[in-house]
Amino acid sequence: MKNEKIRKIANNCIYTLLLLLAATALAFLIFFASSRNSANIALIYILALLLISQHTASYGYGIFSALFSVVCINCFFTYPYFAVNFTLNGYPITFIFMLTIALLASAAIIRLKKQEQMIAERERQINEAEKERIRANLLRAVSHDLRTPLTSIIGASASYMENPEAFSRQECLDMVSTINEDSHWLLNMVENLLSVTRIQNDGGKVAKEPEVMVEEVVSEAISRLKKRIPDAKLTVEVPPQVLMVPMDPLLIEQVLINLLENAVVHSESTEPIRLLITEETDTVTFHVIDHGKGIDVQILPEILSGHYDRPASTEAHRGMGIGLSICNTIVQAHGGTIEARNHEAGAEFYFTLPKEDKAL
Amino acid sequence: MIGPSCSILIIEDEKNILDFMTKALKANNYKVYTATSGQSGLALITSQCPDLVLLDLGLPDIDGNEIISSVRQWTSCPIIVVSARSNERDKVTALDLGADDYLTKPFGTPELLARIRASLRHSNRMESSSPLYIHPYQCGGLLIDFDRRIITLDGEAVHLTPVEYKIVAFLARNSGKVMTYSAIMSNIWGPYADSNNRILRVNMANIRRKLEKNPAQPEYIYTEVGVGYRMREDEFEAN
Numbered sequence: 001m002k003n004e005k006i007r008k009i010a011n012n013c014i015y016t017l018l019l020l021l022a023a024t025a026l027a028f029l030i031f032f033a034s035s036r037n038s039a040n041i042a043l044i045y046i047l048a049l050l051l052i053s054q055h056t057a058s059y060g061y062g063i064f065s066a067l068f069s070v071v072c073i074n075c076f077f078t079y080p081y082f083a084v085n086f087t088l089n090g091y092p093i094t095f096i097f098m099l100t101i102a103l104l105a106s107a108a109i110i111r112l113k114k115q116e117q118m119i120a121e122r123e124r125q126i127n128e129a130e131k132e133r134i135r136a137n138l139l140r141a142v143s144h145d146l147r148t149p150l151t152s153i154i155g156a157s158a159s160y161m162e163n164p165e166a167f168s169r170q171e172c173l174d175m176v177s178t179i180n181e182d183s184h185w186l187l188n189m190v191e192n193l194l195s196v197t198r199i200q201n202d203g204g205k206v207a208k209e210p211e212v213m214v215e216e217v218v219s220e221a222i223s224r225l226k227k228r229i230p231d232a233k234l235t236v237e238v239p240p241q242v243l244m245v246p247m248d249p250l251l252i253e254q255v256l257i258n259l260l261e262n263a264v265v266h267s268e269s270t271e272p273i274r275l276l277i278t279e280e281t282d283t284v285t286f287h288v289i290d291h292g293k294g295i296d297v298q299i300l301p302e303i304l305s306g307h308y309d310r311p312a313s314t315e316a317h318r319g320m321g322i323g324l325s326i327c328n329t330i331v332q333a334h335g336g337t338i339e340a341r342n343h344e345a346g347a348e349f350y351f352t353l354p355k356e357d358k359a360l
Numbered sequence: 361m362i363g364p365s366c367s368i369l370i371i372e373d374e375k376n377i378l379d380f381m382t383k384a385l386k387a388n389n390y391k392v393y394t395a396t397s398g399q400s401g402l403a404l405i406t407s408q409c410p411d412l413v414l415l416d417l418g419l420p421d422i423d424g425n426e427i428i429s430s431v432r433q434w435t436s437c438p439i440i441v442v443s444a445r446s447n448e449r450d451k452v453t454a455l456d457l458g459a460d461d462y463l464t465k466p467f468g469t470p471e472l473l474a475r476i477r478a479s480l481r482h483s484n485r486m487e488s489s490s491p492l493y494i495h496p497y498q499c500g501g502l503l504i505d506f507d508r509r510i511i512t513l514d515g516e517a518v519h520l521t522p523v524e525y526k527i528v529a530f531l532a533r534n535s536g537k538v539m540t541y542s543a544i545m546s547n548i549w550g551p552y553a554d555s556n557n558r559i560l561r562v563n564m565a566n567i568r569r570k571l572e573k574n575p576a577q578p579e580y581i582y583t584e585v586g587v588g589y590r591m592r593e594d595e596f597e598a599n
Binding site for chain 1: 466558561562565566568569574575576577578582583585586
């Protein structure tokens, strides 16, 4: 911090001196080229003065420059040459004018810079507030969504512990499988939240691995989904050529799992989910297509935007909003786009990743 | 076959996880020792010589990796590392230090038992390293005859390049266990192989196109993202 200040002062001093020297040199050139006509000399110094005020944005340099200029003009460009003569006619007026110009210019520049800073500061505050709001909303939605499976886990285990003999074997099995299912759901939610921290650690960007094989990420995502939902039906179509895309494989895996799981759980269809990967000139697109009831047209425009303030009637969709908005965050952090639409017989979510890692 | 008499040491500081693993293993007739710290774990390894060690990487006193390297100085007893997901680098370090396999938390009992069986089998084979012991790898429709260097899939011969064959054979000999990129690289291309594993992954993509019906849903060779590859368990041994 202190070093920076010193460097700034040194920088300003050098700039001021160089400009004044340049102005003097230029003045000499013009003065002697135009047979000792001193009309333009003051203008050259005023120009230098303005530039210095603009660069340094501080009164001191301007005042020093004004003094320097007046002395120079007096010394070099007014009779008697190469001698300082303070009794010269009109000298005080020149000096006062130059000083005023220097002060006015510095003041204007300083005010401008202050305003810029204030605007930047205000923007930053607004951004912070927005981020804070999103974070609070996310936390509220997450805690709400986490409570539901926890209630069933605690309820099932507690009622068994209270009276183990009251339940038949089948009932016990049912309760334990509910506990298992809900725990898996919780696990996926935790993975989702962890992936968000993986992004925010890096200021909204992701640490991409330069060459990730698309089919490996796809197969890993499918095998993890199959672990949770063993009877999920899927068909996968990958282009025959090997596709390498820069990405964070764990995050894209999470996006695929969320989209596939949404399709399996919410489409209410028994037809297999289609995972289609297509290659374009600069991008690779992942399509998740189901043949179910489609997306409600009312929520379609907002489904990916992360608006968590949804009506209580969508209780059946627990976790869906969070999952999708996390997908959105992840894909955007990769410099890609994600979209949702309805086709003739169901819903389709698709996201696109750039093949080249453009400096974002 | 090998279940009943085997002893397993679990080094894990989380009591609930330790309990669950102990119960699951005892229910499957394994003899179980437990340790909740690295120091007591090391002491138990030297005094009891367990047939297999399940090691949690995040211990309160010693780093799990240090345990692996100090155990590896004097015994090849299989070590299965148990660690949380998303730190692939830790897993790779542990595997390269000499751990045999890893399990990602959370895991189910079937997965735990399968990994234990695979590791025990491989450690047994190391002792019986006679050439007679080498038998073809067979799993589903895939058959690998190591003597004749022939691979058939559903009875049809599969044509692999020499490098592709070496990769598949190496994975098949270690079927059921994860092999890190660096382990495969140094086995196929020698110890001075390039540290960039692109060549391996490209070869693997080509192998998959020849062996798997759908490369995105592999049946025989699975990817462990960021770590390496795992070939499906040999059915010849599993029976």
